[in-house]
Amino acid sequence: MDFTKALSERILVCDGAMGTMLHAAGNSLDRALPELNLSNPELVSTVHESYVGAGVDILLTNTFGANRLRLAEHGSSLNVRDINLAGVRLARQARRGVDRTIFVGGSVSPAVSASQRQSVRADERVEVIRDQVRALVDGGVDLLVLETFGYLDELVEAVAVTAELTDLPILAQATFTAEGVTPGGESPREVASALAGQPVAALGANCTVGPQRMLTVVEELRRYSTLPISAQPNAGLPRRIGRRFEYSVEGDYFSQYARRYVEQGTSIVGGCCGTTPTHIRDIVAKLADLRPKQQRRPEPAPRRQVVQPEHGRLAQRLGQRRFVVAAQISPPAGGDAQEATELTAMLRKHGIDLVFVAARESARAQVSSVSLALHVEREVGAETIATLTTWDKTIMTLQADLLGVHAFGMRTVVCETGNPPLRGDYPNADGIWEVDSVGLIQLLAGLNDGRDCNGLTLATKTSFHIGARFNPGAEDRDAELARTRAKIAAGAQFLISRPVYEADALVGMLAELSNEDIPVLMAVSPLAGFAEAEYLAHEVPDVRIPRAALSALETAGDRGREVGLELARALLDEARPLVQGVVLVMRDGRKLADFLPLVEAPDSGQAL
Incomplete structure (x- = not known):
């Protein structure tokens, strides 16, 4: 039959x-x-x-x-x-x-x-x-x-x-x-x-x-x-x-x-x-006494309502081609979030309402960058942008964190691989990575497409604005360019530099990336004096401090902070036509007053 x-x-x-x-x-x-x-x-x-x-x-x-x-x-x-x-x-x-x-x-x-x-x-x-x-x-x-x-x-x-x-x-x-x-x-x-x-x-x-x-x-x-x-x-x-x-x-x-x-x-x-x-x-x-039922006409499938994705202030301002002024803070050691909340409130009073929260590389107890960003945004109202690192986290943990912060309203994330803090007698002890920053960017891009880390369909799509770091001061410039392009190909939607202290390397790297058509924010951290400049130049890998800057700071004596601000101002003037915004990196122990000379009559954080 x-x-x-x-x-x-x-x-x-x-x-x-x-x-x-x-x-x-x-x-x-x-x-x-x-x-x-x-x-x-x-x-x-x-x-x-x-x-x-x-x-x-x-x-x-x-x-x-x-x-x-x-x-x-x-x-x-x-x-x-x-x-x-x-x-x-x-x-x-x-x-x-x-x-x-x-x-x-x-x-x-x-x-x-x-x-x-x-x-x-x-x-x-x-x-x-x-x-x-x-x-x-x-x-x-x-x-x-x-x-x-x-x-x-x-x-x-x-x-x-x-x-x-x-x-x-x-x-x-x-x-x-x-x-x-x-x-x-x-x-x-x-x-x-x-x-x-x-x-x-x-x-x-x-x-x-x-x-x-x-x-x-x-x-x-x-x-x-x-x-x-x-x-x-x-x-x-x-x-x-x-x-x-x-x-x-x-x-x-x-x-x-x-x-x-x-x-x-x-x-x-x-x-x-x-x-x-x-x-x-x-x-x-x-089933012995049952026979097939007559086929029925299927019901029409309901139409899906298309929901437009939400975007944060950073994405909106970059889309409007407005020059962006933001600040970057770090989680304070010890787990007290009050200091960060007060600093963010002061920044907002001076017109800076975009705040990046860095990931702190320290073995001391501290609030995570994601948790601090959510707390500060709730308390102050400024838009906070968390830096998420991948070291010692499984991709499932990262995915859970991302879906969680998206549910709480966070829309912009900066992706980093990160470095585990140095500890004790084993300063070179490595962390465990399931994915690096490129993999994290791919995860975010997938969530935005409605897919999880295994390619399975989610109940809804996320609307993350995805950022990635790049380092103009990298010793191996070709390797850094290749890795930056890999981040862009993975789905990065904007770039933020590591702190920049001289323009030539930045200008050269931006020229190489000019065909990528991606917004770039320059991170600036005014040098506090010769001691800091000397330390960065000689002890921190992939940081370039010009000889002229070292000389100026060495002869400045007690005027080190003032000279550092003058150098940062000159750098901003040179780089501003090449970038879409600046991020003022507020290091430990710095007061807001150390940065305000860089901001001229700010208009909602948009003017320098």
């Missing part, structure tokens, strides 16, 4: 888990289970025959994951075609001598596991699916079952390549999390919409969730699709007992939900992880 005709006439029961049964027989889930088609065909046949005995209408081949990439991930070098042909042969043999129609479905998994997804191109995924489907078709399957697809783009790819190779019916099944979306973040409505009009005979869901959560998914798929619907949930959540996994959902409970699926319009019911022939036998009995 034709599969499509049978689908319209009766409820079809698919088999249950193959992996669970093979695991129960002593095979590790870490091995390539499809390889058993060749190494232990008797065991695979026994599983098939037990499902035939339970009364199934669809028998799936033991070929889930039987493609080149997934087999290689498990260390198997056996021939993909041989494994798939053997899988079809064993399933077809199991239905011999049975006096009812049993369809053999060729099981096809996503080309790659979630961990491989980022490193494998779409065209390679397509070729992997193509090779497996061709073998299954040549082996003689009655339909192709694309199952457990967590990413909609991969499911659409698999449908397209399968339809190119064969006219056999295609059952396309996505997998959904307990939140009701795929691991890729797509809703049942989006899955149904994407596959509407595609050459598929049925649409469904399998794996990941148990019977109750699957019911919600089935209802949504049915609401938005005219295709026959399939449902193959897990037998609840697994628990580990020794080296084995066991599932606790009994067949009676499972079959009750199977009946509810059919009552909601489902046409194919079966089981996934944890289900056994006992579960399937109970389903067959529970």
